[in-house]
Amino acid sequence: MTATIKDVAKKANVSVATVSLVIHNHQRISSETKRKVRKTIKDLNYHPVRTARGLVSQKSGNIGFIVTEDHFSRSEPFYTQIFLGTEFQARESEYYVLLTTVNSDFNSNFKMPRFILERNVEGVILAGKVSQSLIENIKKLEIPLVFVDYYPPQGNYPVVMIDNFAGGLKATQHLIDCHHNRIAFIAGDISHPSISERFQGYKMALDRNQIPFDPNLVVIDEPYPAREFGYNSAKKLLQRNISVTAIFACNDAMAIGVLQFLKEKNIKVPTDISLIGFDDVEANLSMDPPLTTVRVPKVEMGIEAIKLMTEILCQRQTRSRKILMPVELIVRCSTCEHQN
Amino acid sequence: MTATIKDVAKKANVSVATVSLVIHNHQRISSETKRKVRKTIKDLNYHPVRTARGLVSQKSGNIGFIVTEDHFSRSEPFYTQIFLGTEFQARESEYYVLLTTVNSDFNSNFKMPRFILERNVEGVILAGKVSQSLIENIKKLEIPLVFVDYYPPQGNYPVVMIDNFAGGLKATQHLIDCHHNRIAFIAGDISHPSISERFQGYKMALDRNQIPFDPNLVVIDEPYPAREFGYNSAKKLLQRNISVTAIFACNDAMAIGVLQFLKEKNIKVPTDISLIGFDDVEANLSMDPPLTTVRVPKVEMGIEAIKLMTEILCQRQTRSRKILMPVELIVRCSTCEHQN
DNA sequence: GTTAACCAGTTAAACGCTTAACTGATAATT
DNA sequence: AATTATCAGTTAAGCGTTTAACTGGTTAAC
Structure with a gap:
């Protein structure tokens, strides 16, 4: 069996309390005794048992x-x-x-x-x-x-x-910096705070650049920000037959769905339409083309x-x-x- | 503070030991007492403390x-x-x-x-x-x-x-079933047991179908089964200027690299060359085309x-x-x- | 009628540690 | 010289459980 605090105390010729105090580096113990006890601890390869500590200190760790x-x-x-x-x-x-x-x-x-x-x-x-x-x-x-x-x-x-708001702002500003001014916003579950904050960022970016907000460029009636709803949203958007040069999808999952639809319609990304997502999921790198996005530092x-x-x-x-x-x-x- | 076993014992008018025995449903306790104690436990919303249990039973959970x-x-x-x-x-x-x-x-x-x-x-x-x-x-x-x-x-x-061997077998057999007979095998770190087992499966499948094993179809000299080495391997393979109709990459990461190279060379997957991976990572679904693979049940x-x-x-x-x-x-x- | 088994609990020790309170010695203060 | 502080430890209680050993009463066995 492994050593307990008693074994250390006995071997070092001190009380159990002293060993404990040494472990906690208590000032009451002389450095001489500390040295001696620490050596014994090392010799016996002693380590306090978590459960015992936890019980008395009421700390589970x-x-x-x-x-x-x-x-x-x-x-x-x-x-x-x-x-x-x-x-x-x-x-x-x-x-x-x-x-x-x-x-x-x-x-x-x-x-x-x-x-x-x-x-x-x-x-x-x-x-x-x-x-x-x-x-x-x-x-x-x-x-x-x-x-x-x-x-x-x-x-x-x-x-x-x-910081969803800043993310929405950055994504939109990036598109604006690329001289897009017909920028669509696609989302699912707009009632979710994170999603609506991204939307606010989108609108703020337009505002700052004096680009008028056009409700026709917004598709936010899908229930959930998942791939298939991205696909549907893109469909709805393009059926409106309006000029669109860039799409900001509220997350990568939807962006993947959007991309799928655009491919089917033979619309080239990014040459015909630029596409940006949000989250930076693993899959983005494997996409064709790899997706521009806003990275959320999940870890x-x-x-x-x-x-x-x-x-x-x-x-x-x-x-x-x-x-x-x-x-x-x-x-x-x-x-x-x-x-x- | 939350109730302890003592509180339960006091309230139920039994000893602490009895409460403990009730918790463990010990046969020594009459069902009458059990009922009484259990009611008290419920009333006080008592739950044994993990650390205390752990200390005495030497089980941390x-x-x-x-x-x-x-x-x-x-x-x-x-x-x-x-x-x-x-x-x-x-x-x-x-x-x-x-x-x-x-x-x-x-x-x-x-x-x-x-x-x-x-x-x-x-x-x-x-x-x-x-x-x-x-x-x-x-x-x-x-x-x-x-x-x-x-x-x-x-x-x-x-x-x-x-079951890497079975996986290698299945992947290769799938390609054979699709009437491929010029099937390449691409791997990194062939010394790793998992990889070499997949290779054995590949060879066994060929053998079973009387397809001769051709070393020219094998590229296994890359150090690590990662994307960039998949790319390199595909390059090496195609530089040999031999007939290849399908590629079995030892894992998905390499398959992604292979696909990237084929795309650059304007070789169509799957019409020109079929490609199969191994592992079934998240990214596969986002690939274009989505990758055929062997799923490893990681979870x-x-x-x-x-x-x-x-x-x-x-x-x-x-x-x-x-x-x-x-x-x-x-x-x-x-x-x-x-x-x- | 004595002994043995059984029943339904209780008592008390133990798990391995922490820490407040105590002790006995020495040093400092008045 | 008497009192007080400081030092360097020790004693002992306690954290919340589990469980072996015990108890005192009833029932069964011979």
Whole structure:
């Protein structure tokens, strides 16, 4: 069996308490004794047992990560990437991340995530939209919360958000810089804050460049920002028979659908129409042409969430900070200068 | 504060031990008492604290997942998918997965993963090739091991492997079924067992169909099965100026590179040359044309690894089982009948 | 009628650690 | 010289469970 603190104490001829104090580098212990005890610790290859520590200190060393089932389906890589970010950063911070999913319409009849009931996490990261009931139930237990990519209507929590507005602005400005002035905007689920913020950025960019906003260039009546709805939107747009030289799709999935439609109609990207997406998913590089897009730093969002959480857990920081993640324009081959 | 077992005992007028025995549904307790205690547990919304349980039972409720840093880089989704599979299944099995990465040339001078030193995991899953030193150091601590997608040269461990041979066979047979008989094989890092098994499958398929093996159709001298080496391989192959009607790339990454080269040379896929990959990565669907490939059930491999581990931890199973994951031919648009 | 089994619990130790409170020695202050 | 501080540890309680060993009562076996 591996050594316990008792073994160290016995071998070093000190009390168990002394060993513990040495481990925590307590000033009460002389440097001589520290040296002696540390040597013994090394000799016995002693390491404090997590559960024992956790029991007495009421600290599990774990952080919970909660996301709804539908947001974490196997085909949806967005929150997966955020989760991986938390894993990366957690290792830096000497924490472990425990993952669980909840039903998106969680209410008091559901049972709480096991790691909360068992008091196995010191704090919880909530990624994406979760039910108000879940939030309130966790709050009741006084477990620190950090939100990622969602912010509950009421309350004042630390949160990590995407700068969607700036992204919409950048994407549109890029097209404008390429001398486009007939720029379409295509979206699904415009009621979602992230999507509508991108739309606001689009409109702001037009405004700043004195390009009139034309509702005919906007297709935002699709239910969900997925590939097939991108396809449909492009169809609707082109059926209007108006001049379009560039399309800003609210995310890459829709952009892929748009591209598919354009190809079928033998419309060349980017020479006939420039196309820009949003998110920067893996698949973009394999596309033909590779998609110009706005990169959302998904992994970094997870990293920031853990940083925020550890600050809170260390009491270094109690006020609720809000972090706005910068987005980045990634120019690939689906956009080009507009030829007059 | 939340209720402890003491609160339950007091309220139900029994001893703490009785409450514990009720929780474990011990036969010694009368059903009357059980009912009473269970009601109290419900009333107080009591849940045993993980760390306390862990301390006395020496069971943390966690399973460790170790992968090398280079295998888990942010751009490499293969092991990420396997890891996600373990997360999915762990929730079913009431475990949590703790992730860590190690340096690929781990030796005794490195310090062991923290969750091992702190005895915070009951078993460890090793994904991909890891150093022999790490394996031996974990074995010394008598922590149950399960391997995924790698098997150490010596020893007899439970393992989850891909049926690469069958995959190579299926891919090649598919091309043969399409009446191809000039089928090239392209690979990087042929010394890797998985790659060479796919190669064996290729050769076996040819053999079974009485198609002579032609070394001129094989390009396996690239160092790594990545996109750019796929590109290079295709270049080398076509420079040989021999008849080629189909290409089997050892993985999708290389296939993407091959496709890129063929496009540049204005060779049409699949009409001029059929192309098949291996792995079924996300990007395939966005390709033009979408890639025919052999699907490797990555998530399922993680699931199986956890199943294996939980069997071992429950002692239901001690002998070292080996699981060969079946692969599946996914026919998309990059392969078609060969026109004579 | 004595002994043995069984039943339905209880008692108490243990898991491995942390930390408040204590101790006994020496040094500093008045 | 008496009191107080400081130092460098030790003692012991406690964190919330589990479980082996015990108990005292009833029933069965011989």
